[in-house]
Amino acid sequence: MLRFLYFLSVILAVNSGSAPFIKPCGKKDLACVKTSAQAAVPFIAPGNPELGVPSLDPLRLPRIKGDQNGLKLTFKNTIINGMKNCVINDVTQDLDKGKQGMEIQCTVNMKGDYKLGGQLLILPIRGDGKYTIKIQDIVIRADIDLKTVEGVDGKPHWHITDWTHSYDVKTSAHFDFKNLFGGNALLAGPVLEFVNFNWREVMQEVAPPVVKGIVQAVVDAVQAFYTSVPADELYINN
Numbered sequence: 001m002l003r004f005l006y007f008l009s010v011i012l013a014v015n016s017g018s019a020p021f022i023k024p025c026g027k028k029d030l031a032c033v034k035t036s037a038q039a040a041v042p043f044i045a046p047g048n049p050e051l052g053v054p055s056l057d058p059l060r061l062p063r064i065k066g067d068q069n070g071l072k073l074t075f076k077n078t079i080i081n082g083m084k085n086c087v088i089n090d091v092t093q094d095l096d097k098g099k100q101g102m103e104i105q106c107t108v109n110m111k112g113d114y115k116l117g118g119q120l121l122i123l124p125i126r127g128d129g130k131y132t133i134k135i136q137d138i139v140i141r142a143d144i145d146l147k148t149v150e151g152v153d154g155k156p157h158w159h160i161t162d163w164t165h166s167y168d169v170k171t172s173a174h175f176d177f178k179n180l181f182g183g184n185a186l187l188a189g190p191v192l193e194f195v196n197f198n199w200r201e202v203m204q205e206v207a208p209p210v211v212k213g214i215v216q217a218v219v220d221a222v223q224a225f226y227t228s229v230p231a232d233e234l235y236i237n238n
Helices: 004-008 030-044 185-197 199-228
Strands: 059-068 071-081 087-094 099-120 123-150 156-177
Touching: 030 087, 059 199, 071 199, 099 156, 099 199, 123 185, 123 199, 156 185, 156 199, 185 199
Parallel strands: none
Antiparallel strands: 059 071, 071 099, 087 099, 099 123, 123 156
């Protein structure tokens, strides 16, 4: 899911020695920006240690925590795969106002350790163990605000001051939580069946802290890139 904000950090680049895989685009040429962003995905996904950018496929999130509508959840050691196949649906930007935005569509697999407790929709739920979540066609929209600051190299660099996001799952989601109710299959089976039948409603309960955690991780990756590459290498001023 979410490397999408990192794409914002590279799709605008000119022929930079720091990021030679980037095709140059004028800052107002959004068709070029979108095409360049999609072409850059396979180069970006593995990460770039020289620029201080970690791997985004797989994306590793040490801890995700949520507490809403009576449901407490903690996901640890989460690994997300599939971001390298994301499709960029739309890009927007107004660099004069310090605005950039992107909408991407992804199919991803998540796995790790979980702990759940409380109420999930109409059912009580508790458990801890391994989990997997498969999400088909999640659409994520992210928008960031930028300002220009002086870097340690004495050149202007972009700095992210704020970001917002939204999401929607278009096709499906499938959940598997091992060791629900302490491994009681008589209790766990009906709950899992209910959860997967009502996947859209369950995503509304479970996904917000997950998506927020992913976006935050990717914003950090974007900022690492912006810190490494001067702003005047990231667009053609026309």
